[in-house]
Amino acid sequence: MKSPSIAEKPRRAARARGYRVALALGVIFVAVLVWVSQTRIDLRPAHRAVRAGPLELRDLEGRQLSLAGLRGQVVLVNLWASWCEPCRSEIPGLTRLAHELGPRGLAVLGVNVENREPGRIAELGRELGIDYTIAIPAVPLSGTFAGEGVLPHSWLIDRQGRIRASRAGWVPESAFRRACTQLLDEE
Numbered sequence: 564m565k566s567p568s569i570a571e572k573p574r575r576a577a578r579a580r581g582y583r584v585a586l587a588l589g590v591i592f593v594a595v596l597v598w599v600s601q602t603r604i605d606l607r608p609a610h611r612a613v614r615a616g617p618l619e620l621r622d623l624e625g626r627q628l629s630l631a632g633l634r635g636q637v638v639l640v641n642l643w644a645s646w647c648e649p650c651r652s653e654i655p656g657l658t659r660l661a662h663e664l665g666p667r668g669l670a671v672l673g674v675n676v677e678n679r680e681p682g683r684i685a686e687l688g689r690e691l692g693i694d695y696t697i698a699i700p701a702v703p704l705s706g707t708f709a710g711e712g713v714l715p716h717s718w719l720i721d722r723q724g725r726i727r728a729s730r731a732g733w734v735p736e737s738a739f740r741r742a743c744t745q746l747l748d749e750e
Contacts, residue, residue, distance in 0.1 A: 603738055604719065604728045604730055604734065604739065604741070604742035606719070606727045606745060606746065609721065609723070609725060609727070609749070612721070612726055612727050613707075613725065613726055614724055614725055615630050615718070615720050615725065615726050616707045616708070617630070618630050618640065618707075619700065619701040620672070620674060620698035620699065620700060621699055621700075621701045622696060622698055623682075623684060623688075623697055623698075623699070624681075625681070627701065628672070628696070630720065630724060631724070633670050633720075634722070634724055635668070635722050636722060637669050637670070637720065637721060637743060637746040638669075638670045638671075638672060638718075639657070639660070639670070639671045639672070639718075639719055639720075639739065639743060640672045640674060640708065640717065640718045640720065641671065641672065641673050641674065641716075641717045642674050642676055642704075642708075642714055642715055643673055643674070643675060643715050644675065644676055645677065645687045645691065646677075647714045647715060649714070649715055649732065649733035650715040651691060653733060653734065654693055655692065656735070656736025656739060657671050657673065657695060657736075658692060658695060659736065660739055660740060660743060661694065662694070664740075664743055664744070664747060665695075667747045668722070669743050670696070671695035671696065672695070672696050672698050673688075673696065673697045674697075674698050674699070674700065674704075675697060675698070676700070676704070676714070684697060685697070711731055713731035713732055715731075715733060715734075716729070716730070716732075717729070717734060718730075719743065719746060721746050721749065722746070722749070727742075727746060
């Protein structure tokens, strides 16, 4: 086997650098795509959105909650658990949205899926600074609101009770704010 000539070594090194640069640019491109997908919530057009199915919940005092009872409001349903770090990181933003957009007709429902006693969930809510409605499933979640096994999972429901968006995983406050404001501004 012949060893590479002195002139061939710089060409190989340049080719290797080119491959490394191409790989780095590819990784950056994928990272940007992931970031952009996380910073937006694409709303379905109203005419293509499906009606939200039943969601049987109870508040922490045991009172029944339903989406039908919230008709006329924009509803942000957020499945969460206290052990879920992405869930915990969404809480301050959801609290701000509830305070700022609640007077315009936004209802935020934090649905805890930990199967704990309501008193313990209320305590967790206070510890985490949750200042919006915390609910627990009255029956096991199924169908539309099963959550695909990913936490957090959020749905945006318009004033007519149609699901306009569904997002699995962490969503930044700015994305929720844009989508909720858009729904609140609709006629």
